[in-house]
Amino acid sequence: MQRQQLFDYISQHYQVEPDYPWKKHSEYAVLRHPRHRKWFALVFPLESHKLGLPDGPMIDVMNIKTRPELNGSLRQQHGVYPAYHMNKEHWLSITLENGLPDSEILALLDDSFSLTF
Template sequence: MNRQQLLDHVLHTYQVEPDYPWKKHSDYAVLRHPRHRKWFALVFPLESHKLGLEHGPVVEVMNIKTRPELTGSLRQQQGVYAAYHMNKEHWLSLTLENGLPDSDIIALLDDSFSLTF
């Protein structure tokens, strides 16, 4: 799943358009609940070494909220990492490409939406 496919899914499923609140990081897309404005995801480019990977290309990442009891087992899967720059007990970072299947990414996004509602 690439970034645009993900953002299209979010618009179609939740009727949410991304918010770009930072001038310095104008490509960081915050996905917020329409009513109370809480984040349910953050989509952004990240240097791969910041996820603990070997130096390589910049990767598209999505931070999502997750259930603490699932965090450890989810982090055993390819493309799932301790959350970059977020609470590592409640948030995960997912690489959008070369990681989880699209259906798993969508399921985790749906769960994050529910958890932050």
């Protein structure tokens, strides 16, 4: 899934646009609930080795909130990792390309939106 495809889905389904709150990390997109402003996702470029992958190009990653009881089984899937720089019990990092099928990425995003509502 391409980053822009993800943002288009979020805009259409949740009427939410990405927020870019950090000057130093200007490509880090925070996705927040419109009413209470809680995060339901964070999309950012990351060096692949920071997820334990071989050195390679920067990859787009999305952090999402998940149900703790599902984290273990989700982490067994290709493209799913313990959350980078977030609570690893409640959040996961998902590579947007070369990982889960788009439909599964969107289903997990929908769940994150519900969990953080």
